[in-house]
Amino acid sequence: MMAPTEGSIEEPLSVLAELKEQGLIAHLGLSNISPAQLGEGQKITEIVCVQNAYNVAHRNDDAFIDDLARQGIAYVPFFPLGGFSPLQSSALNEAAASLQATPMQVALAWLLHRSSNILLIPGTSSVAHLRENLEAADLELPQDTFAELDAIAAKFEWKVIEQSPRDHRTRTAKNIAFATAFGTAGTAWIPNE
């Protein structure tokens, strides 16, 4: 999964803040960032939303999400099914089957339950899938199912490495995930233990 790379965002964000002053932009958000980068950004301009990779299996942003909720800032996760290990997928599939729902619906419903500042943006090019995704709003997640799903991140954690002879292990996990999402990278997943 993508993980933010630390580094100053002052220069680019200042450019966008100028465009906001000029009236070309109403509000600014940040994508693929760390809590420290949010702090830096907030010294420059108001930040209304954060968009990062996060889902039931990849919980790096747990504390960040809670902090954003306290600040009244929206959190918009992408890759709702991204980077699941086979065991994590099985757990999700089982939960979905027990609720007569699709894995995507359960993944989305879990995110809706996770925190009230989470906004979802599932994508699809089909009207049927669109309706299916939106039905996630109606899906009741029983407490025990929520708890079971809540545990899969820690339980079956995997680690990613890049299988590239040219720059073995030098690329960051986020690059790999970004490329994988668009089917352009050769990657391998290995268990943590």
Added chain:
Amino acid sequence: MSRSLPALVLALVRLRTNTQTLAGSSSSGTSVTLHRLGYGAMQLAGPGVFGPPRDRDAAVAVLREAVALGVNHIDTSDFYGPHVTNQIIKEALHPYPNDLVIVTKVGARRGEDKSWIPDVSREGLIDSVHDNLRNLGLGRLDVVNLRVEE
């Protein structure tokens, strides 16, 4: 579905209010309640998020259906396609409903080989904002996310 879509009355509620004070918007609304289930437009472009979709009419139909079902938050970028996704959004939904919030992002551009090239240079960001304005048919973008790469 609009009856059941949970709504977020949080940060983004401030959008229209701030818009109004910032740039003297003519919008009469003072706030917008975003439904928590929005729509991500990345898949509307062709394979590899590059070029036109196989079926443009279907892409237009999905967007119109999303809005009809109560979605009022669309996530996009001018680097989807590039340009194509925003142009389809404009074709499908312009003039936009008052409560629709289009969130776009900048910080990358596309190579001719379909690659994603991080670009947070001053010139690149300014060009991207203008590309979004033009292709979405807007005078001001509701929300712009700065996408951070190394």
